[in-house]
Amino acid sequence: MTDLRRPDEDRLSNAADKGPANRRLFSVMAVIGWLVMSYGVYGLMINAAQTHPASWLLWFLGGIVVHDFLIAPVVVGVGVLVSRAVPDDFRGPVQGALVAGGIVALTALPYVLGFGRSSSNPSALPNNYATALLTLLLFIAAGAAGLVALRRRRQSAQGGP
Known part of the structure; x- marks a missing residue:
């Protein structure tokens, strides 16, 4: 049977499967995560007069x-556009800048809109x-542009495209 995975996929799948030690760690962390979430739901319910669980549930489901x-x-969609428009060598910095910029913009949105x-x-x-x-956002873009310029410079020094 032919293996259709790319070499980078092989590295990623092999890195995730490190045997019983990795499975034990995952199990322990999953239990800790469920305990923390259960404690949060318990606090939500025990303080229902202040926390308004129905409003919280609506907010949670809306998210x-x-x-x-x-x-x-x-x-x-943006990922598809970037993969088609940006050369492979420069895709990492561009994608990183887009992810960082998106997180920053979503975090800042309530402040920009003046909520509160x-x-x-x-x-x-x-x-x-x-x-x-x-x-x-300009600093993030400048950082990405600097990384792209550095990669271009290295490529030209090595005789690349």
Whole structure:
């Protein structure tokens, strides 16, 4: 039977299967994770008057829907475009910058939109978060551009394309 996996896939699959020690570690970490999540749900329920479990459940399920039907398709689409438009040698820095920029933008979005800003409390959200976000995104883009330039320079020094 022909093995259709690429060499890099072989390395990844072999790295994940290191025998019983790896399975034991996974099992221990899974139990710890379930215990932490159970403690969180317990706290949510025992403090129901303050935590409003129904609202939390709606927020939690809404996050799943937004991820699965908005964020994931956009990420996959951008990934396909990058894989077609960016040469293999430069794809890593570009993808890294896109991932970092996306995380930063999603994290900053509530601040940029002013959620929590109040005219009665000017010290709440006192900064220009849109400018800060754009500045950070420019730094991320500059870092990626620097890595691409460094790789190009190394290729030309080695006589590559």
